[in-house]
Amino acid sequence: MHPRIAANSRSSRPVSGAASQRSRKVTSVDVAKKAGVSQTTVSLVFSGKATGRISETTANAVREAARQLGYRPNAAARALRSGTASAVGLVVRDVTHPFFGRTLRGAQKAASEAGHVVVLIDDNYGRGEAAVEALRDGAIDGFLYFAAVPSPAMRAPGAPPIVMVESVQPGLPFVRLDSEGGTDAAMEHLHHLGHTRIGSLRLEAGIETGGQTFDLRHERWAAHLKANGVDPGTMPVGTTSFDADSTIAAARALLDRPDRPTAFLCDDDLLAAGMVAACHQLGLRVPEDVAVVGFDDLELARLTNPPLTTVAFDPEALGAAAFELLLAKLQGRRPKNEVLPSELVVRGSTVGQ
Numbered sequence: 001m002h003p004r005i006a007a008n009s010r011s012s013r014p015v016s017g018a019a020s021q022r023s024r025k026v027t028s029v030d031v032a033k034k035a036g037v038s039q040t041t042v043s044l045v046f047s048g049k050a051t052g053r054i055s056e057t058t059a060n061a062v063r064e065a066a067r068q069l070g071y072r073p074n075a076a077a078r079a080l081r082s083g084t085a086s087a088v089g090l091v092v093r094d095v096t097h098p099f100f101g102r103t104l105r106g107a108q109k110a111a112s113e114a115g116h117v118v119v120l121i122d123d124n125y126g127r128g129e130a131a132v133e134a135l136r137d138g139a140i141d142g143f144l145y146f147a148a149v150p151s152p153a154m155r156a157p158g159a160p161p162i163v164m165v166e167s168v169q170p171g172l173p174f175v176r177l178d179s180e181g182g183t184d185a186a187m188e189h190l191h192h193l194g195h196t197r198i199g200s201l202r203l204e205a206g207i208e209t210g211g212q213t214f215d216l217r218h219e220r221w222a223a224h225l226k227a228n229g230v231d232p233g234t235m236p237v238g239t240t241s242f243d244a245d246s247t248i249a250a251a252r253a254l255l256d257r258p259d260r261p262t263a264f265l266c267d268d269d270l271l272a273a274g275m276v277a278a279c280h281q282l283g284l285r286v287p288e289d290v291a292v293v294g295f296d297d298l299e300l301a302r303l304t305n306p307p308l309t310t311v312a313f314d315p316e317a318l319g320a321a322a323f324e325l326l327l328a329k330l331q332g333r334r335p336k337n338e339v340l341p342s343e344l345v346v347r348g349s350t351v352g353q
Contacts, residue, residue, distance in 0.1 A: 026069045026070055026071045027071075028042040028043060028046075028071070030069055030071065031062060031065050031066045031069060031071050032062075034065040034068070034069060035058075035061045035062045035064075035065035036061075037058060037061070037062060041054055041058065041062060042062055042066075045059050045062045045063065046062075046066075046114065046115045086115055086116045086117065086141060087116060087117045087118070087119050087140055087141065088107075088111060088116055088117075088118055088119070088140065088141050088142050088143065088144060088323065088326055089118075089119045089120075089121050089140050089142075089143045089144065090103070090104055090107055090118050090119065090120050090121065090143075090144045090146060090319075090322075091121045091123050091143055091144065091145045091146060091148045091150075092104075092120065092121070092122060092123060092146045092147065092148065093123050093146065093147040093148050094122070094123075094242065095120060095122035096242070097242060097270075098298055098299070098300075099296050099298065099315050100120075100146060100315075102315035102316055102319075103146060103165070103315040103316070103318050103319040103322075104118060104120055104319060105315075105316055105319065106314075106315060106316030106317060106318060106319030106320040106323075107144065107319035107320060107322060107323045108319070109316070109319075109320060110319070110320035110323040110324060110327075111323050114323075114327055116141065116323075116327075118144075118323070119140065123148040140160055141160060141161075141326075141330055142160045142161040142162065142163070142326045142329065142330060143160060143161075143162045143163070143326075144162075144163050144165055144319075144322045144323065144326060145162055145163070145164050145165060145167065145169075146165040146166055146167075146322075147165070147166045147167055147213065148167075149167070149169070150162055150169070150172075155172075161326060161329040161330065163175070163322050163325045163326045163329070163335070164176075165318065165319075165322045166212075166213045166318075167212055167213065168212050173325045173328075173329065173335040173336075173337055174325075174337050174338075175318060175321045175322045175325055175337065175338040175339075175340065176212070176213065176338075176339055176340070177213065177313045177318065177339070177340050177342060178339050178340065178341050178342045179213050179214075179216040179217050179220075179295075179342070180216050180217075180220050181341070181342050182217075182295065182311035182313070182342030182343075182344065183216070183217045183220035183221060183224075183265070183311070184220055184224070185311065185342070185343075185344040186265055186293045186309075186311055186344055187220065187221060187224035187265065188224070189293070189309070189344055189346065189350065190263045190265070190291060190293065190350065191224070191228055193263075193291065193350060193351070195261075195262050195263040195291060196228055196229070196230055196262075197230065197235065197259075197261040197262050197263070198221070198224075198225065198230075198235065198261055198262075198263045198264065198265060199235050199236040199237065199238075199254055199260075199261035199263070199264045199265075200218065200221055200235065200236075200237045200238070200264065200265050200266075200267075201237075201238045201239075201240065201247075201250060201251060201254065201264055201265075201266040201267065201271050201272075201274075201275055202214065202218065202237060202238065202239045202240075202267050203239070203240065203241070203242070203267040203268055203271060204239045204240060204241050214267055217265075217267060217295070221265055234259075235261060236254045236257055236259070236260075236261060238250040238251065238253060238254045240271060240274070242268075242270055244270075244274060247270065247271055247273075247274030247275075248274045248277050248278050248281070250274070251264075251271075251274050251275040251277070251278035251279075252278045252281065252282065254275075255275075255278055255279065255282055255284060255290065256282070260290070261290075262289075262290065262291065263287075263290065263291035263292070263293070263350075264290065264291070264292050264293070265293050266292065266293065266294045266295070267295060268294060268295050268296060269294035269295060269296045269297065269298040269300050269301045269308055269310055270294075270298070270300065271294065272292050272293065272294030272295075272301075272304075272308050272310065272349070273294070273300055273301075273304050273308065275290075275292045276292055276304050276305070276306075276308070276349060277304075279292075280305075286306055286348075286349050287306070287348070287349055287350050287351065287352055288352070291309075291349060291350040292308065292309070292349040292350070293308075293309050293310065293311070293349070293350060294308045294309070294310040294311070294349075295310060295311045295313075296310065296311070296312070296313060296315075297310045297311070297312035297313065297345055298310075301345075301347070302347075304349070306347065306348025306349050306352070307347040307348050307349065308347055308349045309344070309345065309346050309347045309348075309349045309350040309351070310344075310345055310347070311342050311343070311344055311345075312342065312343045312344070312345045313340070313342055314340065317340055318340055321338050321340060325337075325338070
């Protein structure tokens, strides 16, 4: 069982008025009655137009009434009334990566509760910026940039607001994962198992973005080696793309070295799976000959042989948090930057089966 997954227990209780209300579709009229405000006030709150018109206390009362009643604004109906899509754009570096899809799901869920929809945009490693800029003046309220960097045009006066995801840019709110804590846990785990020579398989795109996430992982990897008396410069470091053939080739080049490390920290579960596959091709046992650690805890991590030890993140929570920051900007509130936790999940690629 995944250590982060736990069932929520619920005690039996009589059906309340709010619960019986859910037997039919809850409307903004119901929310207005419960909050003691007008239907117009409810519409202002969920359209993001409440700032300067109603107090924050009243807005919070409306949101709480909506939560208790299970009210969900109908984005499609609102779009027909307003003539806008009430959409936000999620710009990702590579739309094919499964982590982005799960982040999109979290953002979509949070957005739907606020009457918005999320449009997925493939930045294609910086080659899709023209498409992003074309949407800037359309029906896009704001953008979430995931491991992608907005162009100067996207930050010009009058451009929609931007929230950074897994990256930090001056003057922009951000939400990111605790890569430092995750790397620390992974390296401490490997050191505890007796590994001192720990190599690294890095993602080229992470390096190219100047991306803080992968840089932070690499910095913590190097710091742990130094703390254990090993010069990071003597440890093999490979780079690769998400392509399976390229990843296996890069992993084999590291494993073929006469000074082969006894463990590898990989930037991503896909890279870690490639390392495991390369070990099998070369007749090396995992973890007896080579231990492997990845990042993300993708579904793939449970399917490799042996299953991957990995640093687990919650991509849906990441997407939801990113949207909430953007919603705060849209509503005239000050967003608060967030760093979401990580957790090491230990499986057979480091401790055997």
